[in-house]
Amino acid sequence: MNSNRSKPHGLLAEFHTAADIFEAAMRCRDAGFTKWDVYTPFPIHGMDEAMGLRKSPVGWFTFCGGFTGFFTGMTMIWYMNKFDYPLVVGGKPLFTPLYAFPVSYEMTILLSAFGTLFGMFFLNQLPKFYNPLFKNERFKKSTDDRFFLCIEATDPKFGTDVTRTFLTEKCHAAVVELVED
């Protein structure tokens, strides 16, 4: 990692109001940047659209989890009660979706929740133990009263000087800092 010391992580722009960063996000979106993100102390309504974010695909993980849960529940009860160890309880049939339903339903919810949580982790590449932004002193205010926008160096449109000019002049950033990797 030592050899990468001087490699830039990206340009960190600081803003003082939600309106400023909202405007800046729209400009970054329209300038065609792809590897960038916004860090704010609280959620800003409409930021998803301003950043041009697609709808999150996490719902598909939820659906797959729920689907798996439902059929796991049904299959498990069928296997245990009808196939592996047939046992009459309360004069009820050995298997019917009716009594398997409450368990399958709970399994649906459980695995949907797992699908959502772990799908989100997967899509966000979590857990991530290190991010160069954490080293930046100024960035600590992103949980207080400052709004940050970081364009990463891996972005194909990134160029240290050009992007710095873009952030200060077009986006009216208060401060622009180069963050090293």
Place this chain on the structure above:
Amino acid sequence: MNAFSRQTKSWMALGGVVAVVAIALFGTLSTLGADAGSAAHSVQEVAHGAASHSATDHGHADHGHAAVSVFSLKQIAHSYLTAYMFCLSLCVGSLFLTLAHHLFDAGWSASIRRVTETVASLLFPWMLILALPIIGFAWTGNLHAWFKINPADDHALDVKKVLFNPMAFTVLVPALITLLGLLARQIRAWSIAQDKDGAAHWTSKSRKLSAAGIFLFAFGVTLLCFLLMKSLQHQFFSTMYGVYYFAGSVWTTLITLYLLTMWLAQPGRPLEKVYFKRQQQDLAVLFFAFTVFYAYIHFSQYFLIWNAALPEETFWYVRREVGSWKWVGMIILFGHFFVPFLLLLNQDIKRNLAVMVPVGAWAWLMQYIDMTYNVMPVLHPEGLHLTLWDPIFWIGMSVALGRLFWFEYRKNPPYPLKDPRLLEAIVHHEVPAPGASAAH
């Protein structure tokens, strides 16, 4: 809300096609029921079994005849009750949404609240007037069997005679509808008063009344559907029945409200400037939630009865597994839950009118079929049997109430003009599309 008006008509037509196909389906089912003569016989046995602890069984003897003339008062009474329960569900659903808006101090629903207030206000006097024939049918022995049974002869009735007696029915049904109606009218009156002076105290008054009103609502709606619908088979026990009716009611109301407000928000119509994507999405999300809630409640009722297997409860469902009623039950299971549930899982579908308009028509049909499933097996144990009275009362009553709604709605401002929460409902974040900011 623009660009919808041109296509709305074709979507309406699509909804109509769904309804026609569905009605044809149910027509086929009704003919299936006709040749299930032996099934009718077994139903009588079941019914007798259920009431075996009763001394005698006048009620079932009364209803045991397989064939009921189309022009008999019994047929008319049952069709009328089915249509009435359907229309009542829209009124109580709207009352609930109005109360919920005030209880949660909601913002988003402020702009559509005048619609729910107005539908709920139909309870008094219109739903009260429409309830009077039901009381007449009951007294003449055409509806609830227990009006003509001596409680001393029927143990199941004897233990419930505090509630199930002609006097209680005659007093309670109009009284409850009146009380709920007056509650709705009072909240609407305060809302209209606020349109003039914009004072915030009208809102806090409505909130306080809603806090008390939600209890009146819960007890009132439960008692009403117990008296009007559940007591058609007075031997039945189910503490979930009230919630079951409530869940279906709010479900139907939400999709009705969705389509109605969508229509009212078209260019040139009154809600154009106060109705946005947010209201549309939230109504659809609530509709989706109640799809699940209804299924949860109805399944729970069925499952607990199935699991306990007590004859005085199971007879209600056993009767509904005879002849084509079994298939009606399946249609409710899949059509009321699985189809709308799987269809509406995706969040973008919830704003797609090409899907939502047919879903709305379908939901109306499902709610009506659900009411039929509750009322009609008493009269036609052999299976679903639709007569001309069913569409006449259903469409007639809906159209009449629809016109009354429109008349009442037009008399006042179309949305609460000076509601303190209105700004919250109509402030929305219009984010310029890509490329738009380059113009700066």
